[in-house]
Amino acid sequence: MNAVEIEEAISALAERPFDGGEFPFAFLQAFGNKETTIKKLRAGASNSSDLGGVLQRNHIHIAVCAPGAVTKTLAALKASPATAKAKARFTLATDGADFEAEELDTGETVACAYADFPDHFGFFLPLAGITTVKQVRESSFDIRATSRMNRLYVELLKDNPDWGTAARRHDMNHFMVRLIFCFFAERTDIFHGIGLFTDTIARMSAKDSSDTHKVIGELFLSMNTKREDRASVGIPRWADAFPYVNGELFSGSVDTPRFSKIARAYLLHIGSLDWTKINPDIFGSMIQAVAEDEERGALGMHYTSVPNILKVLNPLFLDDLRARLAEADDNPRKLLNLRNRMAKIRVFDPACGSGNFLVIAYKAMREIEAEINRRRGEADRRTDIPLTNFRGIELRDFPAEVARLALIIAEFQCDVLYRGQKEALQDFLPLDAQNWITCGNALRLDWLSICPPTGTGVKLQADDLFSTPLDQAQIDFENQGGETYICGNPQFKGARKQSRDQKNDLSLLFHGNIDYKDCDYVVGWFIKASEYSTTCGAPFAFVATNSIAQGEQVAHLWSRLYAKNLHIFFAHRTFLWRNNASNNAGVHCVIVGVSNRASGAKFIYEADTAREVNCIGPYLIPGDEIFVEAADSPVSSDLPRMISGNMARDGGNLILSRDDTEALLSAHPQAVSLIKKLVGTKEINQGSKRYCLWITDKDVQRAKDIPEVARRIEQVKKERTASTAKTTRGYANIPHKFAQRCHRDESCIGIPKTITGNDAYLTPDVFGSDAVISDLAFVIYPMDMVAFSIISSSLHLIWSKTVAGGMRDGLRYSSQLAYHTFPIHRLTEKNKADLSRCAENILLAREANFPATIAYLYDPENLPDDLRAAHERNDEVLERIYIGRRFRNDTERLEKLFELYTKMIASPGAAAKKKKTEVSA
């Protein structure tokens, strides 16, 4: 269950008459416990309460008590040994009139009337496995409002199916946004009289709901009509009490969907919520799921958390503003300058969603401004920061609408906070009629016309091939000569997961080069921003998948940015961007800030600690702006080539488990010549056994004579034919064989393909010709002990971890990126002999610990001394070849390797080995 569903269930429970016997179970059920769990608790099997209540292990101890005994009961629950023994996180006591609960870890308590306990549902969300970071609790209102709006939305679509069609979606979205505005306005006295909107509808529309839409339509019309025009338009007296709002919000059609009785009741109920508690940054992200069928399941789950957004905004420009504020101290002149500067700053989010980056940036700037005004003794001063300087582009209609509203609400809330309710109301209406959030495809729109740089002598590129003429361009910016900061969290989408349209978006941005095909969709924003930045110098920072700073994409993206003289000026290294949903695995992200500033302090953030450096490389490490490019064969001539293992693409039918193999062989001993060992990463590391059918063309007939083998071959054919990939369908012609084959009948080295973050060594191993290396490993034919030594070295691992692609937070080893690029001088015969001996010693040390698996041996806890010594020796011999001694640290290692790599690539002959064509300038 998601947070919104839980909120609904809890509210429904509170509305039912109180049933003491049933309450604990109903409560647990509302938090998403399964029927079977409840049944077991009911039967007492898993209920360990010693107070006649219900105690769910690791969760909660609930007791229903006699009237008036709530506080006493809660204390008893806390003191109960069973509570401690079952490690309950919460205690809860109620008599149906009062309600008290405590979170035992923190000692935080809730005490309220029973009917009000749903107000505190956020308190209990850990029961549903939803981690309550502080923020989730604070957004209880937002979750509830989302839930109610969602109900209304669904109900309205039921009665007005045409409003759900693509043609009317915009009207529907616009209507919902208008409602939200009205709910907010009537609670905050923007409409004079609390509850004016809801009350008017309740009073003026028939109870049978037949004319609800007309009443609402009249109200909307009134809010779009200036006072002086109202008589001529014929606004009825009851609608005349509403102020003129306009601001694009109420202009256009006032058409309103029809309301059923249920929808009308929902509407009135929503109006009774306390909308002053809305958090525009959070609510926006939540509510946007309402309008998207495929996202509704995750309602209330999706929002970008505030601390993460600040990871972008603070280093981008807020830190600097705050530093200037501190510097200005109480100097009125300096404070004034800062305020004037801020009034001209534009924040531009070309993937703004429901506007949370913009809202948070706006709020942060207002906070700084308020401090300036306080120090200057102008606390009541009207803000100098124009809301229209917070610009956005959003593809989806509803979030774009919500974003604008969220900013309006944020402005009002800031005015109330810093200037007072009365002053806030004074200046609020009518709203500015400008539309400063553009709905459209950010990768196709011309950013220069949406956010035109002014006062910098830049000519608008309105004739840009891909630009779309927009009236937004006509809006005057109040930021003559001001700075622009671009930020956001654009959508990530891997190269193999993009739609045709998305591919085309990238294709246009790459101006005829084809390497866009391997880029994540998010790369488009970097390219687009870099083009914008070259005309006006705007710094930009985006949240992105960590793969833009790893592996093959590094060359595609950063070669282009460096060509434009742009540099990384801050970076957050890979971190997990978690939503509040516990079942959401989270995404591995980086944040990269780019500007045209070549020198000066730069910052790398890791685990929230900042490190100051002179230069940040494209792998987000300190050092030069060097990146490697995929190479088809080694740049170092002493290394043999490494290739990918054999890929089955068989739907699992050519692959045999140990049991499969035994069964097959006992039934058909003659199959033995058709079977080989299959070796992937797991088999190398954990020594597990898998086998495969390895059938040569001359054996096909013999193989098909075995029914089980024939069945498998037939199944391979079927599954390949059904594939969406053209190449795979092609392999349906050879169903008895692996799709990709490189197997040779000689011994080889198998190299694991995935490595976890903590591994201290790569663990290649030696195999005979009876083993087929699968595509989950790499292979070198024939066996080569020098290569074995180098791959096993920590020097090579450091290099690999830096330049190879990632796998989540781990490493995905790569022949072309990590191994073929690995730089090493020409080796003497003695070097080779030394390294070979080191490799042999590693193998011998492993053998001495037989039968322990590699995974076990290389666990830092277990690494035996002899094996450790063998690796140490190997590292030492190799490093001496580079610099005559051991490196001092990894920084020195990488420095040397990149330096050598650059040299080797520049040397004649090396260019021919490069895999991909140079990017034209």
Add this chain to the structure above:
DNA sequence: TATCCGACATAAA
């Protein structure tokens, strides 16, 4: 709930 890596679509050469 933290860890671990399998299988294959789809790219380039």
Add this chain to the structure above:
DNA sequence: TTTATGTCGGATA
């Protein structure tokens, strides 16, 4: 034709 890379994850412990 051949052979790579990466996966806003899921299985599994």
